[in-house]
Amino acid sequence: MSRIRLSRRNLLAGAASIPLFSILTKPGSAAEFSYKLATGQDPTHPVNLRAQEALDRIREASGGRLEIKLFPANQLGSDTDLLNQVRSGGVEFFNLATSILAIFVPAASLPNTGFAFQDYAAVWAAMDGDLGNYVRAEIAKTPLLTVSKVWDNGFRHITSSTREIRAPEDLKGFRIRVPPAPMLTSLFKGFEAGAAPINFNELYSALQTKVVEGQENPLAITATTRLYEVQKSCSLTGHVWDGYWILGNKRAWQRLPEGLRQIVSRELDRSALDERNDVAALTNTLRAKLSESGLNFVDVDRAAFRDALRKTSFYRDWKDKFGEAAWAHLEAVSGKLA
Template sequence: MPHANPRSLNRRTVLAAGAALPLFGILTRPGSAAEFSYKLATGQDPTHPVNIRAQEAIDRIRDATGGRVEIKLFPANQLGSDTDLLAQVRNGSVEFFNLSSSILATFVPVAGIVNTGFAFPNYDAVWQAMDGDLGTYLRTQIAKTPILTVSKVWDNGFRHITSSGREIKTPEDLKNFKIRVPPAPILTSLFKALDAGPAPINFNEVYSALQTKVVDGQENPLPIIATTRLYEVQKSCSLTGHVWDGYWILGNKRAFQRLPQDIQTKVTAEFDRSAADQRADVAKLSESLRKDLGAKGLQFIDVDREPFRAALSKTSFYKDWKGKYGDEAWAHLEKTSGKLV
């Protein structure tokens, strides 16, 4: 049966996050052409908090620069897929782009360290790491390429496990549990290490795979579980929070450096302000969606995450990924995660 775009959020859901797209953000700016006309591409639906807050930043940047910088927002992959857009930002045909860490890792492998299983116990730990030494380290590594990060990291949420039958409460419950994962090596290896049966399946096939019992469950942040109506083919949601992911606002390095220094500072400041607003939106959304999905019949299970992390620690998972990411990156991660290896 048809279901919503995984990146979209319905109007009622977005309003629950306490935000609405301002009319002035849609109107074309009158008057003379801007000195710098740039594009910002995203993969999310126009009503998603990412785009609402990005548009607000764009409007503030235009005002703060007296109209010298005009950034046009292109949401919902209008200019191409995530991989297409990453190439376009690298070559400069698109100046700005928001991308999740998990996909950025295909170009800058160490960016995927934030997806390390059970590394972050809560949002306090996430923001301590990402606004601190780990975030600084990652931004430095990204800046060694033709792209750079123009603001603090935005929020893409914690991932949770849903199931159509077996309730996942302990690591033992994952044994031979057939679970859909995205084609991301770190997620496949996480569930293999926990003795589950991970099956990489493209997202547009997830609903039918669950409906026909090709897999028993899947894992995603609550907004995606809601917008794709996975609660129709799943009975329970275990709040494992096993992986966190973030969105980076990326810029083409040459295009960003063409801006005068004072304008670069203003651009970063306004995107940082919207990052804080978007983080708050997602946090509110996660709370409201638990109620909404519960009302639709999805049973929520609060799990103790420590046994999962302990089970993972008995495998080679953390050691293997430390080897891939390197000692320096891993040391920054362990400042907030605690000792993993």
């Protein structure tokens, strides 16, 4: 099995790109504010490439007053650990998937509702519109806040080291890792799969040792973390869209003067749009790259999976949990679900 060589050049191929800034400061110079941004993604993932560009621009635009250091790949802890750290202020900024944020802010998983979005046009209409504003407001009721537009994780697909998942019934009894996210656990339980919540930093070994048979993630994650090395097939279910919020600790955010806050949000927004383009471009190229590395792709009828889910209590249960007002924001874009 060949290994995919994911350099910055091929990661951003086909996407609009800008050069990385190299900001040289005078020896011994110190920033007025020194903050940290933690992520869970591999350093080669577009999240980190574009985040670093934003952080370089922030330092330059602030005249060196604000320096934010990037810590990728769960260097400072697992996703759940980091969520606690940003809540307490130990880490100032954290890039977290909406599905995992739902542990702390249940409304964050609204856009992760199974088969809610047909395509990216629907996703961005929702997340840059009323649905995204609703989720932002719910996050702001906590010690956290969102400091930029939502970034893209992508549509999630199922991979397996054993059986190929071609139809909903193939998931029955299938041992699949899911993130510690109630929505995804619930979705796969609806298909009668054996859903096992496991932190991402433990996923590769769990697949390698057959603790679970499969997992579900966007193709960019499957590629950059080499999950294809321990999986045989990928079913293009697109069962859930997932995004990333860059979360800020409120106290740390409020310590920054208003002018610096504006610079942070402006530059992170710019990189968010670049990263969205990157992930969309990768989705169009990674199937071929992953196929060359031995991963077999299975095209499925997504409507069949959605219809099977409708026959369960999944949509009714989540509508009851979210409430009528929240659910209305989702169905305004997704169409009738429950």
